[in-house]
Amino acid sequence: MRALKIRIRADGLVTERTVDLDxxxxxxQLFMLLNINPETVVALLExxxxxxxxxxxxxxxxxxxxxxxx
Numbered sequence: 001m002r003a004l005k006i007r008i009r010a011d012g013l014v015t016e017r018t019v020d021l022d023x024x025x026x027x028x029q030l031f032m033l034l035n036i037n038p039e040t041v042v043a044l045l046e047x048x049x050x051x052x053x054x055x056x057x058x059x060x061x062x063x064x065x066x067x068x069x070x
Contacts, residue, residue, distance in 0.1 A: 002058050010065035021056065028052040031063070040067040
């Protein structure tokens with residue numbers, strides 16, 4: 001099992017979460033695990049966007065909301 005520290009940026013706020021991964025997941029699967037609609041966010045790995053179907057790497061991960069709620 002590996003711990004993944006995630007920053008989630010939405011509506012000007014940044015929250016941090018740690019997720020324990022016991023298997024390989026894609027970023028889309030990670031979004032679902034976090035109850036995040038994958039169509040509303042982009043994953044940034046070390047500041048660079050990554051495809052949602054890539055496997056999650058335990059590095060500096062940030063999830064940024066790209067769709068406004070209102």
